[in-house]
Amino acid sequence: MKASKLTYLMVLTLALSFVATGCRKKPTPLTDLPARTGERIPDPNIDVGRVKPEGDPSVGQPIPDIGDINNFKHDRAALAAHAVHFDYDSVAIRSGERANVQAVADFMKSAAANVALLVEGHCDERGTEEYNRALGERRALSLREALISAGADGQRIVTRTFGKDKKIDLGPSEASHAKNRRGEFVVLTPK
Numbered sequence: 203m204k205a206s207k208l209t210y211l212m213v214l215t216l217a218l219s220f221v222a223t224g225c226r227k228k229p230t231p232l233t234d235l236p237a238r239t240g241e242r243i244p245d246p247n248i249d250v251g252r253v254k255p256e257g258d259p260s261v262g263q264p265i266p267d268i269g270d271i272n273n274f275k276h277d278r279a280a281l282a283a284h285a286v287h288f289d290y291d292s293v294a295i296r297s298g299e300r301a302n303v304q305a306v307a308d309f310m311k312s313a314a315a316n317v318a319l320l321v322e323g324h325c326d327e328r329g330t331e332e333y334n335r336a337l338g339e340r341r342a343l344s345l346r347e348a349l350i351s352a353g354a355d356g357q358r359i360v361t362r363t364f365g366k367d368k369k370i371d372l373g374p375s376e377a378s379h380a381k382n383r384r385g386e387f388v389v390l391t392p393k
Contacts, residue, residue: 271320271360274390281306281387286345288383290326291337293344303345306387307352310359313389318358320388321345326379327366338363345385360390 284302286295295303310319323342325334342361350356371378 271318271362271390273393274318275393276320277389277391278386280389281309284387286385287380288341288385290379290383291329293337293340295344295348300348303348304352307349307354309389310349310354314391315358316392318360318390319349319354320390321349321359321361322368322386322388323361323363324368324382324384324386325366326382327369328379329366331365334365335363338365341383341385345387 284305286299286302288294289296306319310317321342323338323340323345325338325341329337339361342363346356346359346361349359366382369382370384371381
């Protein structure tokens with residue numbers, strides 16, 4: 203009788219330990235994203251719709267390291283009216299947005315040589331954090347390539363992605379999402 207109770211207790215303890223450890227969900231770890239070093243590794247599988255003009259050495263080249271962008275004054279207002287909006291899950295620049303890209307390129311062509319440009323890529327809230335950061339980076343790179351194709355100096359243009367972190371419209375509608383899928387331009391001048 204004692205052996206049967208002991209066996210029953212051992213089986214019950216073993217079953218409970220399986221239930222307790224087998225049902226626990228492991229938290230999904232966040233992936234650490236590498237810090238920007240000023241260089242990018244081109245991915246031949248990603249087509250950002252680049253136009254490569256003949257003889258322009260800066261198109262498709264690594265993004266320059268202009269140092270710590272915190273050593274620059276950030277002027278968001280100067281080019282705020284020229285934000286470029288994207289279709290869902292796209293890095294292609296709409297034909298209606300090309301005038302904004304040209305206006306920013308013209309600004310950079312006429313700006314002093316020590317003025318740089320930060321191109322920020324943004325997404326709506328749909329998608330994972332990793333995916334949206336990558337999509338935001340591809341959008342920023344697409345805009346950078348378009349600016350270079352329009353005559354801006356690629357050595358003075360850097361990119362940054364915010365993914366879905368900096369939404370300008372918090373609503374759940376498609377109109378809200380459309381406002382958040384954008385590329386913004388920040389003028390950087392030395393402090």
